[in-house]
Amino acid sequence: MQVNDLNRVLPDIVESIRSNRRVLARLLTRVINRQADEALAALYPFTGQAHVIGVTGAPGTGKSSLVSALAHYYRGEKRTVGIVAVDPTSPFSGGAILGDRIRMYDLAGDPGVFIRSMATRGALGGLAAATGDVMRVLDAAGFDVILIETVGAGQSEVDIAQTAQTTLVVEAPGFGDDIQAIKAGILEIADILVVNKADHPDAPNTVRALRAMLDLGHRAERTLHHGYLLSGHLPDQRLPDENNAWQTPIVQTIATGATIESVAGISELAAQITAHRAYLQSSGTLATRQQANLNCEITDRLRDALLTQLLDNVDPVQLSDLMTQVTTRTLDPASVVRLLLAQFNG
Numbered sequence: 001m002q003v004n005d006l007n008r009v010l011p012d013i014v015e016s017i018r019s020n021r022r023v024l025a026r027l028l029t030r031v032i033n034r035q036a037d038e039a040l041a042a043l044y045p046f047t048g049q050a051h052v053i054g055v056t057g058a059p060g061t062g063k064s065s066l067v068s069a070l071a072h073y074y075r076g077e078k079r080t081v082g083i084v085a086v087d088p089t090s091p092f093s094g095g096a097i098l099g100d101r102i103r104m105y106d107l108a109g110d111p112g113v114f115i116r117s118m119a120t121r122g123a124l125g126g127l128a129a130a131t132g133d134v135m136r137v138l139d140a141a142g143f144d145v146i147l148i149e150t151v152g153a154g155q156s157e158v159d160i161a162q163t164a165q166t167t168l169v170v171e172a173p174g175f176g177d178d179i180q181a182i183k184a185g186i187l188e189i190a191d192i193l194v195v196n197k198a199d200h201p202d203a204p205n206t207v208r209a210l211r212a213m214l215d216l217g218h219r220a221e222r223t224l225h226h227g228y229l230l231s232g233h234l235p236d237q238r239l240p241d242e243n244n245a246w247q248t249p250i251v252q253t254i255a256t257g258a259t260i261e262s263v264a265g266i267s268e269l270a271a272q273i274t275a276h277r278a279y280l281q282s283s284g285t286l287a288t289r290q291q292a293n294l295n296c297e298i299t300d301r302l303r304d305a306l307l308t309q310l311l312d313n314v315d316p317v318q319l320s321d322l323m324t325q326v327t328t329r330t331l332d333p334a335s336v337v338r339l340l341l342a343q344f345n346g
Helices: 012-019 021-032 037-046 063-076 100-107 131-140 178-183 185-189 203-216 266-283 285-312 316-327 333-345
Strands: 051-057 081-087 113-119 145-149 166-171 192-195 250-252
Touching: 012 021, 012 037, 012 131, 021 037, 021 113, 021 131, 037 131, 051 063, 051 185, 051 266, 063 081, 063 100, 063 145, 063 166, 063 266, 081 100, 081 131, 100 113, 113 131, 131 145, 166 185, 166 266, 192 203, 192 266, 203 250, 250 266, 266 285, 285 333, 316 333
Parallel strands: 051 145, 051 166, 081 113, 081 145, 166 192, 192 250
Antiparallel strands: none
């Protein structure tokens, strides 16, 4: 073990991933393959320091370019940046292009930036099942800022709100009419709305539609989305009311340019991200969100573990017979579930 500048004893695994990128990359591969439970347990006490920023939105809105521009900005401030880019897995071939890094080629070779691409592997919600664990490894590795780019998300792919502390929802001109903007459930998770490609002639209309959507909404700290807890308060805690809650800003950006200096709106976006971080800390909302999100995560993990345990204890022949009965309409799916649960509980 070694001791850092704060005289805190660091386990060898923490020291290793902070000093050796190959060790970090190999550990992340094990994490994605669900083969690193002991390592994650050892790293967990050393997490919670990074500012985790989620970037989500529809395909083609410029999320990768925006992430790259933000990374350049933070590097200009001498802050280290970890990037997690999630790509969809093909439901037919099972493969994934993992091509987001192509748009971030200009970050290659920067020792203060680490980029990890990962496939969803069938997970819904815009993230992969292991995204949260990958984020924690980067956190323990000492990165100041972690940017998580989701897959091209639709109206209800909102899992990023359970992982990130600050969620950016990226919109672009020409991606639907005013009604489309108002009904898009993904906008409800936005801490900051970003209208990218702001040099497009329709950008003012997009900003106007989003502002109308915000004016129609009830802005209090989010708790439920269609019955599912995203982040917000637990029953015994109080959060700012509507008058004191964070008011979602709309920032216009142009995340691509001939040079890094020619991008627009990134400094304004970074200022809003900093302001949101300060709000979370001063209002006590950060700790409350983290507690609520951990509650969601534990529930999800417990559900997955119980399902795996149940299926592992079911006779494959019996399960096949039950599936046959369902197919021939002699047994309904709900009855099969009750039979399996009764067997599991017995």
